[in-house]
Amino acid sequence: MRLRQVETFYWAARLGSFAKAAQKLNATHSAISMRIQELEMSLGIKLFDRSQRAAKLTSDGIHLLPAAEQMLEAAEQISSFKTSKMSLNGYVRLGVVETIAMTWLSQLIDKLRDDFPGIQIEVEVALSHVLEDKLYAGQIDAILAPCSMSKSRFTHTTVGEIPFRWMCSPSLDVPHSVSVRDLGDMPLIVTSREQNFRGTLLDWATKYHLRIKKPYICNTFVIAEKLVSAKLGVAFLPVPIYEEKLADGQLRVVACDQEPAPMEHFFIRATLSDSLVLRAIETVAAEVSTFARTRKEEAG
Numbered sequence: 001m002r003l004r005q006v007e008t009f010y011w012a013a014r015l016g017s018f019a020k021a022a023q024k025l026n027a028t029h030s031a032i033s034m035r036i037q038e039l040e041m042s043l044g045i046k047l048f049d050r051s052q053r054a055a056k057l058t059s060d061g062i063h064l065l066p067a068a069e070q071m072l073e074a075a076e077q078i079s080s081f082k083t084s085k086m087s088l089n090g091y092v093r094l095g096v097v098e099t100i101a102m103t104w105l106s107q108l109i110d111k112l113r114d115d116f117p118g119i120q121i122e123v124e125v126a127l128s129h130v131l132e133d134k135l136y137a138g139q140i141d142a143i144l145a146p147c148s149m150s151k152s153r154f155t156h157t158t159v160g161e162i163p164f165r166w167m168c169s170p171s172l173d174v175p176h177s178v179s180v181r182d183l184g185d186m187p188l189i190v191t192s193r194e195q196n197f198r199g200t201l202l203d204w205a206t207k208y209h210l211r212i213k214k215p216y217i218c219n220t221f222v223i224a225e226k227l228v229s230a231k232l233g234v235a236f237l238p239v240p241i242y243e244e245k246l247a248d249g250q251l252r253v254v255a256c257d258q259e260p261a262p263m264e265h266f267f268i269r270a271t272l273s274d275s276l277v278l279r280a281i282e283t284v285a286a287e288v289s290t291f292a293r294t295r296k297e298e299a300g
Contacts, residue, residue, distance in 0.1 A: 090277030
């Protein structure tokens with residue numbers, strides 16, 4: 001059963017004539033007749049009483065007509081939705097933290113190109129506090145980050161969470177399991193002078209009074225992992241990015257008696273910037289993040 005066959009049946013029934021249906025659909029009379037026959041064969045019923053000169057419906061045809069109308073209305077809604085997506089245009093400056101840039105950012109960009117080709121994205125990858133400052137200053141339009149900003153000024157939509165663990169080189173002389181207090185006494189590698197504490201990690205560090213006494217400060221997780229591999233200290237790293245090195249024994253987890261919860265990430269925009277373009281990116285980000293996580297779980 002094809003949509004064109006249902007459309008042909010609908011108009012033949014409504015207009016009461018195969019000839020009028022052919023004119024309406026810009027088709028030949030024989031094409032209309034063939035589509036009706038094919039639909040009848042696929043359904044195993046007769047839709048028209050062919051003993052009549054007019055296109056008179058059988059009882060089965062009468063019962064099918066409302067369903068055919070609903071099917072055509074649904075098809076029209078789908079077509080309109082696709083058209084509206086294709087016509088959505090805009091230029092967005094999007095700030096993205098490193099964890100997302102190294103996991104599902106490429107999938108986000110690909111899906112936006114496919115679903116909303118009229119939306120252009122300028123991406124800036126930076127630390128959370130840098131992106132916060134730029135969003136406050138209006139230098140970017142939205143950010144994907146684990147931070148929490150003023151709830152009165154900014155809208156936060158959850159797009160997923162990323163698990164983190166304290167990691168070190170397998171040859172580094174630190175225990176396999178430590179307390180939060182012991183952790184603070186160790187050489188820790190952090191990604192900013194503020195220790196990049198944001199969101200759930202900030203809540204955790206505050207609750208358990210973590211005080212970092214001997215920090216190594218760098219700008220990215222990539223550099224942090226290099227310093228970890230060089231046995232300079234322990235770093236709080238995103239598991240999805242380094243799970244292969246953990247599995248290969250190049251890194252190992254330093255378990256803590258109070259493990260932080262996975263770091264929740266948000267799509268954050270100014271509350272007053274409630275545009276359809278930003279809403280579209282927000283929706284796709286949530287979809288892609290879920291898809292990326294599900295696919296990884298299935299592969300594992």
